[in-house]
Amino acid sequence: MHDVPLWLWTVFAVTVVVALAVDLLAHRRAHAIGLRDAAVWSGVWVGLAVVFGALVFLVVGTTAGVEYTTAWLLEKSLSADNLFVFALIFGYFKVPREYQHRVLFLGVLGALVFRGLFLAAGVAVVNRFTAVLFVFGAFLFYSAYKILTKEEDSVDPGKSLAVRLLRKVIPVRDEYAGARFFVREGGKIVATPLLAVVAAVEGADLVFAVDSVPAVLGVSSDAFIVYTSNAFAILGLRALYFLLADLMDRFHYLSKGLALILGFIGVKLTLQASHEIISTAIPEVHSLLSLGVIVTVLVVSVVLSVLRPAPSGRADERPGADAGEPVSGPPSDSRNAAEEGRDDT
Structure with missing residues (x-):
């Protein structure tokens, strides 16, 4: 550990709260997020993450800084x-582009x-039960x-547990009503x-956490490192979606790269547990090596995707490749209702 x-925790909390407040004020009116706007905000979130990482290096030490990065x-x-799942969800429910940022903003708050x-x-369990x-790792x-065998679970937003539970708690109408989440119908x-x-x-984020949490715990079991790094990555996810949603299908080798990274972290966890439980003679994977492997795999995946583009039409096979087009879902009159309700904010 x-x-x-304590002041560094305070700096982190204040930074997150202020950044979210500024983001909310900047997008308080429903509007479609353009490429330029998304690029600027992506730069802001990446910049904040990098500056905070430099602060971790200076205050907590090199090891902590490498783990955070x-x-x-x-x-x-x-x-x-x-990003692909968000696109699929927006396509399924035919969400007008000007309301997508508001949805993702609330999604980020819940994810945090x-x-x-x-x-x-996870930190409590790892620190208490190394096994x-x-x-x-498994x-x-x-x-x-x-991921490598393409046996990932298919996603059906309309049948997700969260949506089914919501429908049990409160009736959900078919038509949008501007950017509102609730309306009164027949006195209800x-x-x-x-x-x-x-x-x-x-x-969907809860499902992602099943992979994400064990992976990040393979990098560090320090609560400060794992939460701050996760928080800054999550905060930039909205802007990244609007910046790359229409381009991610070009990086078709990225999923294979992610599979390699997950496998590598699995090896790291197994060696770490073996070192602590079985024998100290068993080597552990150094944090710098982990950083080098992740950066290398990501760079190679992107470069290969650019040098060897996916066959024509491959993007259409990915669910929700175009978040602006419906996939399947609520009745078709939802889109018309959405169009009518765009000015009702």
């Missing part, structure tokens, strides 16, 4: 698949809370295998499809 001063890059790379809970539980690292091996409060979209996004 690293000796982290590695965990942030890992979480950022694992977020790539999130749930990831915090999961990571806190659980074997389980985490799970990451299985996740890598599923009912939800709009926009609330179902938020539920689907939150549910």
Whole structure:
């Protein structure tokens, strides 16, 4: 565990709160996020993450700084698949582009809370029961295998547990009502499809956490490192979606690269647990090596994708490749209702 001063935790909390408040004010009116706007905000979030990482290097030490940087890059790379699922969800529910930022903003707030809970539980378990690292390692091996063999679970936003639970709690109408989440019909409060979209996004993030949490715990078991790195990666996910959603299908080798990274972290966890439980003669993977492997795999994956483009039409096979086009879902009149409700904010 690293000796982290309380003031650094405070700096992190204040930075996140202020950045979220500024982001919310900048997008307080529903509007479609353009490429330039997305690029600027992506730069802001990456810049904040890098500056905070430099502060970790200076205050906590080199080891902590390397762990933070590695965990942030890992979480950022694992977020790539999130973009495809977000696109699928938006396509399924035919969400107008001007409301997508609002949905993702709420999704990020929920992710910050749930990831915090999961990571806190994971850190507590790892620090108390080292043998659980074997389980985490095995799970990451299985996740890598599923990606490489294309046996990833299919996603049906309309049938997700979160959406089904929401429908049990409150009726959900078929038509949008501007950017509102609730409307009154016949004297009763009912939800709009926009609330179902938020539920689907939150549910998807819980699924992503199943891979993400064991992976980041393979980099560090320090609560400060794992949460701050995750938080900065999650905060930049909205801007990254609007910046790269239409381009991610070109990076078709990235999924294979992510599988290799998950497999590598699985090996790291297994060696770490073996070193602590079986014999200290068993080597561990140094943090700098982890950082080097992750950076190398990501760079090679992107370069190969550019040099060897996917066959024509491959992007269409990916669910939700175009977030602006419907896939399947609510009745077709939802799009018309959405168009009518765009000015109702």
